[in-house]
Amino acid sequence: MRVFSGIRPTGNLHLGNYLGAMRQWITIQEKEDCVFCVVDLHAITTPYDPKNLKANIFELAIDYLAAGLNPEKCILFIQSSVKEHAELAWLLGTVTPLGELKRMTQFKDKSKQHPEYVNAGLLNYPILMAADILLYQTDIVPIGKDQQQHVELTREIVRDFNKRFGQILKEPRALLPQVGDKIMSLTEPDKKMSKTGNPKSFIGLFEEPESIKAKIMAAVTDTGKDIKFNPVKKPGISNLLTIYSLASGKPIEELEKQFEKKRYSDFKNSLAEYLAEYLKPFSKKRKELLTREVYVNDILRRGSQKAATIAQSTMQEIKTAMGL
């Protein structure tokens, strides 16, 4: 089965990106045919500084490797290095209903967040994402919950396209983790953890133990003192329980029992310790990779060549079917 996914180089990778998406990538690369991409063309739809973008793109590629992607087991490349992504996005734009784009939650959220920067690229963002996925005739897209709507739209695009032009494109499906598909902000537990939020609201994947501890201890919790999983009544504690469970491998019920008569601060102290230990190997690997620029560039160059071969072949079929 073909697997495709990507992350935007728009800030520090955080625990939500890892637990929602990347953790699935690391396991699935062992058994399926995986393609992972740094989606830089998506990053320019929201405000950014061109002076920093190149470094951010390269560092995200390093982050992928530090988090456990194995270049011998998957294709790893930068989206803008394979020109078929932008080309297919144009073609798919001609079969995507405008109304569908306007109702996308991410478009609405980002338009509100940056009212001065509502460009056509932001509206067309899901078409480029569909192009990313469809160029590789993808079966499975491992993502967090916030991207599910875009994969649903991709499926609709496939159905409309195939109805008009023949059975050319494969209909992909989203793969969400059973636990952790929406990790919430530490400061506002009713909102998702995000790269661009208040630094106290997220834990970076490569954060130092002291800083992890400070953020966990300051995380917003709920009234009452029970350590019980109830996302509606206790969103703060439930989010921390989810993170604890994923970092420690202990089921949530077991954690509830373990901390039955304990205080929030005992629970948070213990979580901070587990988390620091869990994330330690990532920072170590990242520091090492930062000194190996030639090696990383070589991986990206080879990845780009392999990706382009697949993309060009799909593109040829699509163009022929569309009468181009």
Ligand code: TYM
């Ligand atoms: P991006 O860069 O916003 O996020 C990358 C991945 O992390 C997941 N994620 C989360 N999961 C759980 N809890 C959270 N708080 C959280 N925040 C982010 C996202 O669901 C995503 O899987 N449009 C995509 C990038 C993209 C893409 C693609 C993905 C472009 N082309 C093709 C898959 C296939 C995005 O902006 O992700």
